[in-house]
Amino acid sequence: IAGITQAPTSQILAAGRRMTLRCTQDMRHNAMYWYRQDLGLGLRLIHYSNTAGTTGKGEVPDGYSVSRANTDDFPLTLASAVPSQTSVYFCASSDDGGTGTDTQYFGPGTRLTVL
Amino acid sequence: GQNIDQPTEMTATEGAIVQINCTYQTSGFNGLFWYQQHAGEAPTFLSYNVLDGLEEKGRFSSFLSRSKGYSYLLLKELQMKDSASYLCAVRDSNYQLIWGAGTKLIIKP
Secondary structure, three states, rough: OEEEEEEEOOOEEEOOEEEEEEEEEOOOOOOEEEEEEEOOOOEEEEEEOOOOOOOEEEOOOEEEEEEEOOOOOOOOOEOOHHHOEEEEEEEEEOOOOOOOOOOOOOOOOOOEEEO | OOOOEEEEEEEEEOOEEEEEEEEEOOOOOOEEEEEEEEOOOOOEEEEEEEEEEEEEEEOOEEEEEOOOEEEEEOOOOOOOOOOOOEEEEEOOOOEEEEEOOOOOEEEEO
């Protein structure tokens, strides 16, 4: 079934540890995104990639890094996790990278708790 | 700054009609999206407006007025499965989506 997968589903992490959240899509979409969702706040963009080989910073990039080696994968890395990074993380993809309708489709999310 | 405002929570009765409003102030406008998000799940796309007017899609309709910075999502013949959060998002001049905090809709029998 086509779509976006994320791993892990949930994770409890000690502060200071390094963590990579995985995201894979099989829709051959050009653009991919990482958001965090916190209670009472809208989705906030962390990083994005309009096409393989390029990445950009979103609204809240500090403490996070991404790479886009190929079309399908877009991992998000927390180099040294802090409790304020406790959140639900959603990966999304869209077809034409910012023009036209460019509807974003979301993965199931990763619930991350940093203690 | 950029801002999307929606009511935090609304309650409606099964079978009735509900209108969820969204007002926005953004740097540029390149379309407005509505998404549905059930608790513990991912957002799913509902509708897209880029021109003024009403877009109808089954029981759901979405309206846009760009001059007023205003949109609404209209849900008819409410069903219990419509209990969810509804997210309004505007694509700005940088083609990034700016998201509202969402409106939690509670449907009562």
